[in-house]
Amino acid sequence: MTMKIGVALVGPGRIATAHVASISKAADIAQLTAVVGLPAEDARTAELARKFGAMRATSDLDGVLADPLTHAIVLSVPNHLHCRIAIQALSAGKHVLVEKPLATSLSDSDLMIAAARKFQRVLMVGQCRRFFPALEQARELLPSLGRPLDIVHILGLPIETAPTDWWSSTDAAGGGPVLWVNGPHFVDTVLWFMGEAPVDIYARGATYNAKQWRGADQMTAVMSFSDGSVASGHLSFNMRPAANDQWIVGPKGTLRILNDRSLFVNGELLTESEPEEYLQGDISFERQFRAFAESVLGKKPPLITAEENRVTIEAMEKIEAKYRQNQIRSGGHV
The missing domain is CATH 3.30.360.10 (Dihydrodipicolinate Reductase; domain 2)
Incomplete structure (x- = not known):
C-alpha cells in the first residue's frame, strides 16, 4: 500500500484553488486534511474544503499544526506572512511548500532556511513555472x-x-x-x-x-x-x-x-x-505538488529548495x- 501524506492548505486566497486542485489530483500519495483561513475568510475556506474534499475547514492553525494526520502544509498567504507561518509549521514538524517568493527579505529567507535545517523538514518554494x-x-x-x-x-x-x-x-x-x-x-x-x-x-x-x-x-x-x-x-x-x-x-x-x-x-x-486556466490549477501546479509530496515521502530529493531559491x-x-x-x-x- 502506498503511503499518503496529509496536507493542509493555509491561506484560501486567489491562488489557493490551483494548489488544492493539485493536491486532489495527487490522491494516490496525498490527502487534503484541512483548509485553513482567517475567521473573515470562513465562507471561502468552507467552499474550498467542500469542493476538494478536505477533512475540515478551520481558522485554527495551531490545531492543524498539532494534528498528527497533517504532515505538510502548502502556504499561500500574503508574502509578508511567509516567514512567520513557515517557521511555525517547521517548528511543529511539518514540511512546507511555500508560494513564491520564498520571503520578502534575505534575512527572513535565512531564518526559514535555518528552521528547515534545525527541524529536518522539506522547505520547497512554489516556483511553478x-x-x-x-x-x-x-x-x-x-x-x-x-x-x-x-x-x-x-x-x-x-x-x-x-x-x-x-x-x-x-x-x-x-x-x-x-x-x-x-x-x-x-x-x-x-x-x-x-x-x-x-x-x-x-x-x-x-x-x-x-x-x-x-x-x-x-x-x-x-x-x-x-x-x-x-x-x-x-x-x-x-x-x-x-x-x-x-x-x-x-x-x-x-x-x-x-x-x-x-x-x-x-x-x-x-x-x-x-x-489551461492557470488559477484553477494546471500542469505546472500538478507537477510541482507531486514533486513536493514525493520529496516528503523520501522518493526523490526536493526540488527548488529554499537554499537554492535564496539567490532569487x-x-x-x-x-x-x-x-x-x-x-x-x-x-x-x-
Whole structure:
C-alpha cells in the first residue's frame, strides 16, 4: 500500500484553488486534511474544503499544526506572512511548500532556511513555472545556443484593480508590487537557466496607476552575468493585451517560450502543452505538488529548495534597491 501524506492548505486566497486542485489530483500519495483561513475568510475556506474534499475547514492553525494526520502544509498567504507561518509549521514538524517568493527579505529567507535545517523538514518554494515541459526542455537546450546569451522576458497584464488588498501594499507584497508579485517568475527562471547569481543589476520603474498601487506597477530589470550574458525583464500591470513571451538568443541559435507552454527553436515549434486556466490549477501546479509530496515521502530529493531559491530573493532585493534609486518621479509617476 502506498503511503499518503496529509496536507493542509493555509491561506484560501486567489491562488489557493490551483494548489488544492493539485493536491486532489495527487490522491494516490496525498490527502487534503484541512483548509485553513482567517475567521473573515470562513465562507471561502468552507467552499474550498467542500469542493476538494478536505477533512475540515478551520481558522485554527495551531490545531492543524498539532494534528498528527497533517504532515505538510502548502502556504499561500500574503508574502509578508511567509516567514512567520513557515517557521511555525517547521517548528511543529511539518514540511512546507511555500508560494513564491520564498520571503520578502534575505534575512527572513535565512531564518526559514535555518528552521528547515534545525527541524529536518522539506522547505520547497512554489516556483511553478519551472514545471512546464517547455521550460524544462528549453533549459536542456541552452548549452546548444553557445554563450553569451541575451534573455528577454516580457511579462505583463492589465490590472485595473488589485485582485486582493495586499497586492497593492509595499509592506505586504515585499516592495514594488509588480516586482514581488510577478517578478519572481522572471528572476527565478533566469537564475535557473543560468545556474549562477548575477554580477550586476539595474532596474527602473514607475507607478502608472497611483490610485491603485503603492509602488511600481511598471518595471524593467536587467541582470548581467560573468560570461557576458544579459537578461532583461519587462514587468507590467498595465499591458494590453497581456503578454508572457521569453526569448533566449545565443551565437548558435534562438529559443522562444510563449505563455510558458510553447517552445520554439529557431522559429520552429518543438513543444506545446494544452492551454489551461492557470488559477484553477494546471500542469505546472500538478507537477510541482507531486514533486513536493514525493520529496516528503523520501522518493526523490526536493526540488527548488529554499537554499537554492535564496539567490532569487537576494537578486530581487537588489532589483528593488535599484528601482528605488532610479524610480521615475515626473508627471503621473511617484
